[in-house]
Amino acid sequence: MAVAAYASLRSLMQVLDNVQHPFRRRQLRLDTDRVQSLQEKLQFLVDFLELHSQRMSQEMVDLAGQIVAAADEAEDVIDAHVVDQLREGSEDGNYHLAVISSFCQDIDKVTEKIDSITKELMMIEEEWGNAHEQKPVVSNLPASSTTLPSSGKNTMIGFDEHLLRVMDELTRDESNLQILPLVGMGGSGKTTLAINIFDHPYVVHHFDKRIWFTISQEYTVYDILLRLLNDEADQEVSEAKLGEQLYKSLFGKRYLIVMDDVWSVEAWDALKLFFPNNRNGSRVMITTRLADVADSLGSQKPYLMDFLDEDKSWILFCQKAFKQELCPYSELEEIGKDIAKACRGLPLAIVVIGGLLANSNMEPEYWKYVAKNVSSFANSEDNKHCLKILSLSYNSLPIHLKPCFFYMRVFREDDEIEVFKLTKLWICEGFLKPVIGKTLEEVAKEYLKNLVERNLILIRKWTGRRKFKVCGIHDLLRDLCLKEADKEHFICTPKIQQICDYGGKQNVCFLCNHPVSQQGTVDACESGLVCEACKSMYPHLVRVRWVKVFCSDAYGEFLQHTKLGYVDLELYLSRDNPRHQLEFISSFTIHLLWNLQILFINLGTDLHPTIVPSKIWEMPQLRHIIIRSGMLLDPKETEDPIILENLQTLSFLYDFKCTKDVLQRIPNLRKLKICYFKNVEDWSSYCLFNIVHLHKLESLFVIARDLQVKDIAFPTSLKKLFLCECKIPWEDMTIIGSLPNLEVLILYHDAFKGSEWNPDEGQFPRLKVLSITDSKLACWRAENIHFPNLESLSLQNMPALEEIPFSIGDIATLCLIRVYECQNSVVDSAKQILEEQRSNGNEDLQVLFDFSYA
Numbered sequence: 001m002a003v004a005a006y007a008s009l010r011s012l013m014q015v016l017d018n019v020q021h022p023f024r025r026r027q028l029r030l031d032t033d034r035v036q037s038l039q040e041k042l043q044f045l046v047d048f049l050e051l052h053s054q055r056m057s058q059e060m061v062d063l064a065g066q067i068v069a070a071a072d073e074a075e076d077v078i079d080a081h082v083v084d085q086l087r088e089g090s091e092d093g094n095y096h097l098a099v100i101s102s103f104c105q106d107i108d109k110v111t112e113k114i115d116s117i118t119k120e121l122m123m124i125e126e127e128w129g130n131a132h133e134q135k136p137v138v139s140n141l142p143a144s145s146t147t148l149p150s151s152g153k154n155t156m157i158g159f160d161e162h163l164l165r166v167m168d169e170l171t172r173d174e175s176n177l178q179i180l181p182l183v184g185m186g187g188s189g190k191t192t193l194a195i196n197i198f199d200h201p202y203v204v205h206h207f208d209k210r211i212w213f214t215i216s217q218e219y220t221v222y223d224i225l226l227r228l229l230n231d232e233a234d235q236e237v238s239e240a241k242l243g244e245q246l247y248k249s250l251f252g253k254r255y256l257i258v259m260d261d262v263w264s265v266e267a268w269d270a271l272k273l274f275f276p277n278n279r280n281g282s283r284v285m286i287t288t289r290l291a292d293v294a295d296s297l298g299s300q301k302p303y304l305m306d307f308l309d310e311d312k313s314w315i316l317f318c319q320k321a322f323k324q325e326l327c328p329y330s331e332l333e334e335i336g337k338d339i340a341k342a343c344r345g346l347p348l349a350i351v352v353i354g355g356l357l358a359n360s361n362m363e364p365e366y367w368k369y370v371a372k373n374v375s376s377f378a379n380s381e382d383n384k385h386c387l388k389i390l391s392l393s394y395n396s397l398p399i400h401l402k403p404c405f406f407y408m409r410v411f412r413e414d415d416e417i418e419v420f421k422l423t424k425l426w427i428c429e430g431f432l433k434p435v436i437g438k439t440l441e442e443v444a445k446e447y448l449k450n451l452v453e454r455n456l457i458l459i460r461k462w463t464g465r466r467k468f469k470v471c472g473i474h475d476l477l478r479d480l481c482l483k484e485a486d487k488e489h490f491i492c493t494p495k496i497q498q499i500c501d502y503g504g505k506q507n508v509c510f511l512c513n514h515p516v517s518q519q520g521t522v523d524a525c526e527s528g529l530v531c532e533a534c535k536s537m538y539p540h541l542v543r544v545r546w547v548k549v550f551c552s553d554a555y556g557e558f559l560q561h562t563k564l565g566y567v568d569l570e571l572y573l574s575r576d577n578p579r580h581q582l583e584f585i586s587s588f589t590i591h592l593l594w595n596l597q598i599l600f601i602n603l604g605t606d607l608h609p610t611i612v613p614s615k616i617w618e619m620p621q622l623r624h625i626i627i628r629s630g631m632l633l634d635p636k637e638t639e640d641p642i643i644l645e646n647l648q649t650l651s652f653l654y655d656f657k658c659t660k661d662v663l664q665r666i667p668n669l670r671k672l673k674i675c676y677f678k679n680v681e682d683w684s685s686y687c688l689f690n691i692v693h694l695h696k697l698e699s700l701f702v703i704a705r706d707l708q709v710k711d712i713a714f715p716t717s718l719k720k721l722f723l724c725e726c727k728i729p730w731e732d733m734t735i736i737g738s739l740p741n742l743e744v745l746i747l748y749h750d751a752f753k754g755s756e757w758n759p760d761e762g763q764f765p766r767l768k769v770l771s772i773t774d775s776k777l778a779c780w781r782a783e784n785i786h787f788p789n790l791e792s793l794s795l796q797n798m799p800a801l802e803e804i805p806f807s808i809g810d811i812a813t814l815c816l817i818r819v820y821e822c823q824n825s826v827v828d829s830a831k832q833i834l835e836e837q838r839s840n841g842n843e844d845l846q847v848l849f850d851f852s853y854a
Contacts, residue, residue: 001064002053004490007403008071009046011430013039015075018595019082021620023642028085029100030078034107038074041114048121053399059124065489066117074110079595081106086592162193163200166303170197170256170283171206177277179268181286181294184305185455185474186393187348187386190287193305194258197285207283208253214260221270243274254280262288263396265296289393291453307345314340316347320354335367342374342475349378349476352386375413375479390480393456403431404447405456406485408473416460419468423448424624428597439668440623441648464769464792465743591615597646601627609654617665618642624649631655634662641665650674651701658687668696675703683711691715702726709735720744723751730757730777737763749774755800759786768792768813776800784810794818801826809833809845820850 016039019030045067052060081103088099169180182190197203198212211228225242229249237245257275262268268286275284288294294302308316315325317340327333339357343349353374360366370377378386397405404426411417423444426432432443448468451457456477461470473481590596590613599622601610610630616622617635623646625632631654635641647666650656651673663669672694676686683704691700692713699720702712707726714721719741730752736745737759743766755778764787771794778800784807791813795801803825808814819830827849834847 001061001068001489002049002056003399003402003406003488005064005067005071006046006049006053006399007429007431007490008068009042009049010403010433012071012074013042013046014430015078015595016042017434018621019078023618023620024082024594028082029103030081031100031104031107034104034111038107038111038114041111041118042071044118045114045121048125050399052125057124060121063117063121063124066113068489070110070113070117073113074107077103077106077110082594083592086594159189159193159196162189162303162305163196166193166197166285167200167203169300169303170203170285171281173281175279175281177275177279177282177284177299179284179286179297179299181288181297181300181302182305183288183291183294183302183455185346185458185477186289186390187346187476188305188307188455189347190289190305191260192347194260194285194287198256198258203256206254207256209250209255211255211257212260213258215262215267219267224271225274246274247276250274250278250282251276252278252280253282254278255282257284259284259286261392262286262293262297263290265293268297289455291455292450308347308350309345310337310341313343313345313350316340316350317343317354320351321357323358329362331364332362332367335364335371338371339367339374342371343378344474344476346474346476348386348389349374352378375475378476378479386476387480387483390476391484393454393477394480394484397454397456400431400433401447401450403429403490405451406481406488406490407431408457408478409481409485411473413475413478415472416470417472419448419471422471424598427623439648591618594619595621597621597623599625599627601630617644620644620646622647626651628652629654634659635665637661643667655686657685658690660687660690660693663690663693667694669694670696671699671701672697673701676705677703679705683707686711688712714739716740718742720746722746722748724748726751727753730754733757734760734763740765742767744769746771747773747775750776752777755779757781761785765789770794771796773797778802780805783807787811789813792816792818794820795822795826796820798822798826803829804833806833806836809837815844815846817845817847819848 016035018024019028019035025032085099182194184190198210213224213228215224222239222242225239225246228246229242286297314337317336318325318327321336322328327336339353340350343353353370356377357367357370407426407429423441426444426447427440432440432447434440435443448457452459458472458474459468460472463469596619610627612627612630612632614633614635616632620642622644626649630652634657641661642665644666645668647669649671650669651671653674655676656674688711691697692715694715695717697715697717700714700718701722703724705725707728709728709732714736716739718739721736721742727750733752742764745767752775755776757777758781766789767787768789768791770787770790773796775798777798779802782805788811790811792815793808795818801822806829817830817833819827830847834845837845
């Protein structure tokens with residue numbers, strides 16, 4: 001229950017931060033002193049869990065369950081009072097002393113429970129600490145060992161190429177001591193590869209001394225040194241003396257030391273002083289699941305253990321299931337390939353499932369059953385080897401990362417998860433620990449990076465700038481996630497609620513997939529569409545934070561759920577009422593969603609823009625407003641405007657007026673998408689020149705017909721710029737080229753007009769991506785010095801362009817040129833650039849054409 005308690009506390013603290021906002025303080029009648037006192041008490045519990053989560057007694061676990069209940073009750077109390085006051089205030093603005101008195105009574109009851117829990121925890125900690133003060137505990141993971149793992153040599157299918165590459169790295173002509181890390185997900189074959197290298201005849205002959213050591217997480221330097229020295233050790237001496245003995249035993253010899261299963265840089269730092277650099281080709285090989293550890297340890301680039309492809313997976317499967325490289329049973333071959341494929345290239349899973357089926361009766365029906373439940377069989381309690389290995393990665397997680405890992409259970413197997421959405425959902429759940437000087441989005445990205453480096457989350461797709469775009473989770477790790485989350489009573493699946501009203505689709509329970517009645521719609525939303533049986537089984541269901549609505553009729557009642565943090569609306573235009581969208585958003589009291597942080601509205605048409613009410617300017621907790629074809633009403637004029645300091649995204653707004661009054665309310669905006677489809681005679685009324693005052697703006701997307709440079713101004717913070725239909729003269733490009741931080745420039749559909757572009761030297765100092773589409777540009781006179789850091793150039797539908805400037809190919813950073821729907825002369829110039837670069841030894845540059853020129 002520690003993780004559930006931690007997540008509940010974090011969520012409650014986010015709610016308390018919301019009510020502490022200056023605007024909320026003015027708007028609401030809540031006792032500030034009591035709120036701050038509760039925050040301090042909660043912070044103590046958070047600190048306690050962060051410190052003790054790896055070694056909690058049963059009494060502490062029981063109290064963690066009470067923390068969950070108390071935190072949930074506190075959220076309910078605060079939400080009820082806030083919403084009551086917002087409703088009252090929206091009518092006549094009269095607040096009474098009775099309101100404050102009622103709040104104080106309710107919050108005092110919750111605080112008393114928190115105090116009682118805290119007192120019990122401190123007593124248990126004191127008793128537990130006294131009983132264990134003589135016994136240092138690092139973790140509950142296996143201790144270190146110098147015993148070579150028994151598995152390995154006979155399961156090297158698919159690793160021959162790895163074997164040769166790593167052996168070459170270990171035995172190449174480099175006299176200095178080298179450290180080579182092998183990094184990969186648990187079960188990816190790191191240890192198997194290391195064993196086969198360690199015992200390979202060539203390696204045995206090459207090195208004078210070989211030492212294998214499995215370090216894991218629980219270790220002391222003294223114990224490690226004793227094991228490394230074996231019979232040579234004098235057990236009566238100090239750690240320093242043992243280190244000296246090890247150093248002397250290795251001095252002058254060409255040695256190979258394998259440190260298997262390293263979990264921290266500290267383990268290496270504690271031992272490296274005892275490994276002499278004999279300048280004779282000695283090597284240390286390290287296996288680890290943690291990419292950041294591998295990066296910190298190695299004097300060589302970490303060797304990545306990737307997943308097996310389908311062919312190698314099938315060969316390994318046959319080797320384990322049939323003891324040969326081919327399937328001897330024709331009726332099992334297709335099923336067997338499905339099973340091997342379902343293991344997703346993870347050698348451990350293939351070996352486990354193959355070994356299981358080797359002892360089966362080889363009946364197709366049983367194999368089909370296994371094929372449908374591969375991850376369950378691999379992680380079954382009867383086969384604890386696989387589960388134990390994967391659990392090590394989970395057990396090593398600090399508690400602040402565990403809620404984010406558990407959240408992966410809400411996605412289906414093989415889902416491709418948008419990183420943008422995942423990190424935003426973590427924020428809405430309140431999982432993240434605020435860091436001074438960083439946005440929650442930046443903290444979320446760090447959490448994700450940490451989970452990726454630990455090989456618990458996999459990156460499926462990258463952006464052009466090598467940023468995470470789409471991620472996922474291996475089926476076995478997802479199964480582990482489900483098991484561990486159930487142990488913790490951390491059931492987050494109901495937080496995602498999809499409500500559909502098309503095609504007669506039936507709503508089902510997210511936990512058991514049984515049909516759920518839609519009667520009592522608000523209650524269904526509150527519980528996240530969970531059937532009564534699951535409600536009884538899982539009493540600690542956490543709150544719904546995200547509602548996704550697909551509808552063609554007014555479903556505003558779902559949006560009355562005031563704890564929502566993420567509203568995702570997919571609306572479809574009604575033929576009978578084409579202005580339905582205009583009424584939809586305006587009809588419900590959006591300001592009651594006082595926890596709302598993300599509003600996403602995706603209409604099925606551009607004909608009738610969604611009108612978002614001005615109340616949106618009174619919601620300081622909002623972080624992202626993303627609307628397809630939307631119009632945001634201006635805020636009401638006031639002497640003391642509300643500053644939406646958390647708002648980072650405004651997209652995709654029609655006819656948005658960037659007045660000083662509006663932009664002063666959104667000082668931390670990072671992404672802005674605006675469009676103006678009608679012909680504008682006087683651009684000054686839209687005040688686009690004020691955009692320059694958005695000092696944190698990084699991404700700007702503008703669709704505007706016949707826009708002049710004098711009508712718009714860009715902040716120096718800008719990193720990405722998209723312009724469409726602006727028809728700005730090419731000679732005015734110098735204004736954009738002078739932006740010091742611009743990395744991506746996308747010009748679409750006559751963004752610039754004219755037939756000639758002559759860039760100036762000293763422009764575009766950081767530009768990495770340049771994309772031009774639908775342009776009448778004919779003559780582009782540019783040198784490599786004009787785009788010193790360009791990495792990607794894309795030219796599409798430019799029928800007048802004569803050629804790509806030849807010296808563009810001399811840009812050292814250039815990796816990719818794309819040419820589509822251009823003249824043959826443009827394609828020929830791209831080919832000439834490629835040939836020239838190949839002749840100069842540049843193998844990194846790629847040139848892509850459309851098929852008509854291939």
